[in-house]
Amino acid sequence: MQKEIGSFPLAPNVRFKLTKAGFTTLEDLKGITQRELCNEANLTYEETGEVLHLLFKDSVGSAGSDKEKHEDFTHKFYSAFDMSKNEKGVAAIVTFSQKVDEMIGGGIHTKKITEICGPPGIGKTQICLQLSVNVQIPESCGGVGGEAIYIDTEGSFIVERLLDIASATVNHFYSGVQENISQEEKARRKNLILEDILKGIHYYRCQDYVELLAVVNILSDFLEQHSKVRLVIVDSIAFHFRYGFDDNLGLRTKLLNSIGQSFMRLATKYNLAVVLTNQMTTKMNEFRGGNLVPSLGENWGHVCSVRLLLLWDKKERHVLLYKSSWRKDGEVPFKITHTGIQDEISSQGSSSEELDRSSILYKDLDCPPVKRPRLGS
Amino acid sequence: MPPLYKALSSFLEADKINNLKKIGINNIIEFVEKDPEVLCCQSKISYKDIVKIRNVLLAQYSALPQNGSDLYETCISSLAIFSTGCERLDSLLDGGIFNGEVTEFVGPPASGKSQLCFSLAATVANESQRNVLYLDTNGTFSAERLQEIVSSHISNQEHIELALQKIYCCPVQDIFQLLQLLENISFNISQQTNNFHSELQLIILDAVTPVLAPHIGGKQMDGLGLMVRLSQQLMFLASEHLLTVVVCNNTVQGEKGIIKPALGRYWQHVASVTLKLGLPEERSGLTKMEGYREASILKSCRRATGQSTLIRLSSMGVEGVHHKP
Numbered sequence: 001m002q003k004e005i006g007s008f009p010l011a012p013n014v015r016f017k018l019t020k021a022g023f024t025t026l027e028d029l030k031g032i033t034q035r036e037l038c039n040e041a042n043l044t045y046e047e048t049g050e051v052l053h054l055l056f057k058d059s060v061g062s063a064g065s066d067k068e069k070h071e072d073f074t075h076k077f078y079s080a081f082d083m084s085k086n087e088k089g090v091a092a093i094v095t096f097s098q099k100v101d102e103m104i105g106g107g108i109h110t111k112k113i114t115e116i117c118g119p120p121g122i123g124k125t126q127i128c129l130q131l132s133v134n135v136q137i138p139e140s141c142g143g144v145g146g147e148a149i150y151i152d153t154e155g156s157f158i159v160e161r162l163l164d165i166a167s168a169t170v171n172h173f174y175s176g177v178q179e180n181i182s183q184e185e186k187a188r189r190k191n192l193i194l195e196d197i198l199k200g201i202h203y204y205r206c207q208d209y210v211e212l213l214a215v216v217n218i219l220s221d222f223l224e225q226h227s228k229v230r231l232v233i234v235d236s237i238a239f240h241f242r243y244g245f246d247d248n249l250g251l252r253t254k255l256l257n258s259i260g261q262s263f264m265r266l267a268t269k270y271n272l273a274v275v276l277t278n279q280m281t282t283k284m285n286e287f288r289g290g291n292l293v294p295s296l297g298e299n300w301g302h303v304c305s306v307r308l309l310l311l312w313d314k315k316e317r318h319v320l321l322y323k324s325s326w327r328k329d330g331e332v333p334f335k336i337t338h339t340g341i342q343d344e345i346s347s348q349g350s351s352s353e354e355l356d357r358s359s360i361l362y363k364d365l366d367c368p369p370v371k372r373p374r375l376g377s
Numbered sequence: 378m379p380p381l382y383k384a385l386s387s388f389l390e391a392d393k394i395n396n397l398k399k400i401g402i403n404n405i406i407e408f409v410e411k412d413p414e415v416l417c418c419q420s421k422i423s424y425k426d427i428v429k430i431r432n433v434l435l436a437q438y439s440a441l442p443q444n445g446s447d448l449y450e451t452c453i454s455s456l457a458i459f460s461t462g463c464e465r466l467d468s469l470l471d472g473g474i475f476n477g478e479v480t481e482f483v484g485p486p487a488s489g490k491s492q493l494c495f496s497l498a499a500t501v502a503n504e505s506q507r508n509v510l511y512l513d514t515n516g517t518f519s520a521e522r523l524q525e526i527v528s529s530h531i532s533n534q535e536h537i538e539l540a541l542q543k544i545y546c547c548p549v550q551d552i553f554q555l556l557q558l559l560e561n562i563s564f565n566i567s568q569q570t571n572n573f574h575s576e577l578q579l580i581i582l583d584a585v586t587p588v589l590a591p592h593i594g595g596k597q598m599d600g601l602g603l604m605v606r607l608s609q610q611l612m613f614l615a616s617e618h619l620l621t622v623v624v625c626n627n628t629v630q631g632e633k634g635i636i637k638p639a640l641g642r643y644w645q646h647v648a649s650v651t652l653k654l655g656l657p658e659e660r661s662g663l664t665k666m667e668g669y670r671e672a673s674i675l676k677s678c679r680r681a682t683g684q685s686t687l688i689r690l691s692s693m694g695v696e697g698v699h700h701k702p
Contacts, residue, residue, distance in 0.1 A: 022404030301486035323487035326519035
């Protein structure tokens with residue numbers, strides 16, 4: 001079968017001219033010079049140069065040989081055997097709630113898009129703040145030692161709250177360190193770490209969906225310069241897409257799909273975890289009235305690899321794993337304290353005081369004096 | 378269709394092509410479609426020559442007739458049916474997933490499309506010892522889960538590793554990359570040089586919607602063209618190289634809130650068999666949390682449509698549910 005011109009990312013008007021001149025397959029263009037193509041297809045010299053370059057990935061001016069045309073893709077195929085070995089070595093970004101982490105397979109995974117949906121006040125932003133701190137836990141402590149990009153569309157990012165969570169996290173890891181240093185020295189070091197954590201969070205504020213699209217598109221440049229970034233958070237993806245599209249839902253679907261695809265591309269290329277939060281909406285059901293479902297419609301539900309639903313069960317916050325290709329569905333409680341995310345029932349002495357990863361990570365956080373009233377409830 | 382100068386021969390010399398170009402005949406299609414007499418008058422080429430050229434071109438580009446019994450012979454000798462890993466589902470599909478055609482799994486999020494693909498990949502790699510290529514557009518591929526499924530069917534560690542080495546994954550991010558990759562595969566299969574390709578049996582595209590959806594809608598019309606192109610390639614790989622092609626499709630919400638397969642009418646023609654997956658009905662008392670899903674046939678040339686069966690996702694992959702608990 002011949003390669004058709006239509007399967008290349010050419011501008012519509014260029015493709016139209018080529019087709020009109022009778023060039024529909026790659027075979028037709030083989031061996032043609034740039035000058036000849038100009039005359040035949042009624043294109044400018046620059047345009048033909050671009051066309052030939054795109055089609056043959058060859059020096060401008062002459063068409064490539066058979067070999068270059070069929071570049072070998074097999075090196076891009078990874079066998080499940082190799083991947084399963086690699087997947088085991090990958091540390092995930094923990095949430096600090098052991099039960100949640102166990103349910104979703106160790107934490108938020110890189111190279112996947114994770115969506116967190118929930119009604120207002122359930123703690124979506126809190127989880128995002130916690131994750132943007134936790135992604136920076138050094139590898140020696142069982143973390144991934146990365147940085148975070150925080151794209152804020154709602155304006156709900158509160159830096160004081162981030163400071164609470166970050167300092168609790170630093171205290172938590174520092175409490176285990178037995179060093180003969182003075183209290184002052186300890187405090188100084190903690191502050192240094194705290195500053196590093198805040199520096200490791202790159203914050204964008206997007207006022208409308210155009211800004212959001214633009215940020216997503218320039219993110220790859222930023223990621224080139226900041227290779228330590230392991231987490232991209234959008235809080236929330238729904239905010240700018242829930243109004244203003246009433247007469248053009250097709251456009252909304254198209255934009256959301258292309259955002260999803262861009263994130264997938266970035267996640268694969270730069271080994272990122274992408275976390276998107278989503279709001280809930282009421283879907284009317286013929287049989288039993290309203291039903292609370294994630295917003296942005298049916299189509300959006302397919303974009304994320306992992307979907308977590310946050311919901312209230314009486315006075316408890318629950319996380320429900322709704323969609324995942326490798327973990328079973330499940331539901332566990334969690335709570336939000338001034339120090340961040342924790343298990344609802346304190347973990348029942350997880351296998352003595354061994355220095356394994358889980359005991360470092362999930363040991364009860366020692367709580368500094370409460371600075372602000374507890375959130376929620 | 379190729380431009381006319383490709384057909385340069387003893388009948389069709391350069392000066393005749395120039396004459397034809399002057400009257401707006403650039404490619405072979407335009408030449409063949411035009412009435413020879415009109416062409417003769419307009420282009421000042423003799424009628425005899427034009428008929429001759431026409432016959433040569435038609436002979437060169439026409440398809441050849443095939444005998445029905447030959448077709449049957451090839452069909453019998455090359456037919457292969459692969460198990461989905463779940464007996465009840467196989468019998469619903471008249472034996473399993475057939476080679477030589479495109480099979481589609483469609484369903485809402487978390488309905489088990491990828492799980493069914495994993496299960497199918499595991500059985501093909503394990504039972505037929507052939508290669509599987511998983512084209513992942515959504516980041517759903519999980520080697521961990523595949524390993525779990527494979528090792529629930531075989532106990533020998535060596536065999537597990539062998540099976541896992543037969544399943545390959547390739548992340549795909551856009552439609553152009555996908556088209557090129559598929560073209561490349563069909564080229565390599567016909568060349569028979571590469572070990573991987575000659576052993577290739579199953580191609581899974583999970584899912585098709587993310588790569589096509591950004592091109593559909595809005596004012597540009599190229600989305601449909603790309604969709605047609607992709608469907609042609611998938612069908613070509615299936616029918617020409619006798620591969621088994623499985624495509625996952627998403628769902629969208631249509632008018633009046635009805636959930637329907639994405640990509641519209643045209644795409645419904647692509648697959649020969651469409652299996653719809655869905656969450657169990659609420660009144661049946663079975664929950665999604667326990668892994669229950671419902672599978673029903675939306676389109677098939679072998680089975681009556683509308684039949685359905687209950688399945689359950691478990692550590693084994695996909696299981697049939699024999700009696701309602």
